[in-house]
Amino acid sequence: MVDEEDLQFHEEYMNEKDPSILHFLLASGDDVSSKQLRDDLMTMLIAGHETSAAVLTWTFYLLSKYPNVMSKLQAEADAVLGDGLPTIDDVKKLKYTTRVINESLRLYPQPPVLIRRSLEDDMLGEYPIGKGEDIFISIWNLHRCPKHWDDADVFNPERWPLDGPNPNETNQKFSYLPFGGGPRKCVGDMFATFETVVATAMLVKRFDFQMAPGAPPVEMTTGATIHTTKGLNMTVTRRIKPPVIPNLEMKIVSDSEGSTSSTASGEGQQVEVSTSQV
Numbered sequence: 001m002v003d004e005e006d007l008q009f010h011e012e013y014m015n016e017k018d019p020s021i022l023h024f025l026l027a028s029g030d031d032v033s034s035k036q037l038r039d040d041l042m043t044m045l046i047a048g049h050e051t052s053a054a055v056l057t058w059t060f061y062l063l064s065k066y067p068n069v070m071s072k073l074q075a076e077a078d079a080v081l082g083d084g085l086p087t088i089d090d091v092k093k094l095k096y097t098t099r100v101i102n103e104s105l106r107l108y109p110q111p112p113v114l115i116r117r118s119l120e121d122d123m124l125g126e127y128p129i130g131k132g133e134d135i136f137i138s139i140w141n142l143h144r145c146p147k148h149w150d151d152a153d154v155f156n157p158e159r160w161p162l163d164g165p166n167p168n169e170t171n172q173k174f175s176y177l178p179f180g181g182g183p184r185k186c187v188g189d190m191f192a193t194f195e196t197v198v199a200t201a202m203l204v205k206r207f208d209f210q211m212a213p214g215a216p217p218v219e220m221t222t223g224a225t226i227h228t229t230k231g232l233n234m235t236v237t238r239r240i241k242p243p244v245i246p247n248l249e250m251k252i253v254s255d256s257e258g259s260t261s262s263t264a265s266g267e268g269q270q271v272e273v274s275t276s277q278v
């Protein structure tokens with residue numbers, strides 16, 4: 001049944017020659033106007049671009065303030081990714097990186113405020129709400145509320161165990177809403193998590209990030225997302241693998257021509273040291 005549905009969905013909406021979002025949107029309705037198409041594309045672009053960019057910005061800001069978290073992150077990226085490009089299975093193994101993104105989204109939710117308009121007169125708990133009134137839900141305050149969180153303002157990815165479920169609105173009893181909740185929940189939440197986890201792991205694997213000397217203090221400007229008022233000036237340094245110092249525990253192999261080579265494991269990498277007589 002599911003297989004049949006999958007096949008039908010694939011036939012109707014997907015086109016291998018034109019796998020664009022535009023094609024997908026065109027195929028998803030019988031009578032899609034140009035305006036509707038333009039609006040949908042804009043939603044995808046803005047909802048999916050600005051948000052992820054802001055998450056990465058604040059994640060790297062937080063990492064520069066918490067070098068111990070950065071070290072653990074780099075150790076995980078080294079161990080899981082090695083020198084290759086990440087596969088989907090690797091991404092599932094980047095559990096600490098995922099917790100870093102979860103925690104970054106708690107401290108800097110994008111957008112920081114959600115808005116709802118009341119369709120009719122109603123009561124919200126003890127508060128009367130009139131028809132047509134707008135209700136602002138401050139995710140920022142919810143995510144930093146000391147009633148819900150220990151050390152609410154501290155960046156602590158360890159607050160969620162690695163072997164536990166990925167935090168979301170239901171398992172956190174609606175005290176954690178990085179992607180909203182209910183019928184208007186973000187449609188790109190899985191994609192966004194994968195995207196930010198992969199980007200973070202790939203970047204920290206190759207580079208160290210520190211606040212640039214003399215950089216202006218990082219302040220916030222709030223719009224649809226939370227921006228840094230004057231950018232985020234960082235010094236980015238290529239990471240260098242620690243040198244391998246041969247020791248007696250290394251396996252020494254010599255060939256008939258007198259060349260020797262030794263192998264050892266160090267800092268998450270398998271290394272080989274060779275010497276040749278000339």
Ligand code: HEM
Binds near residue numbers: 049177179184196
């Ligand atoms: C880390 C990145 C992202 C964050 C933090 C985020 C957050 C959110 C939030 C909180 C909402 C709910 C808004 C509300 O309830 O009023 C939302 C809705 C939405 N998001 Fe995302 N989003 C992200 C990435 C993406 C991506 C990558 C896409 C598309 C590829 C996307 C597409 C959408 C769309 C279309 C909606 C509107 C859903 C609706 O109203 O039915 N988002 N997003």
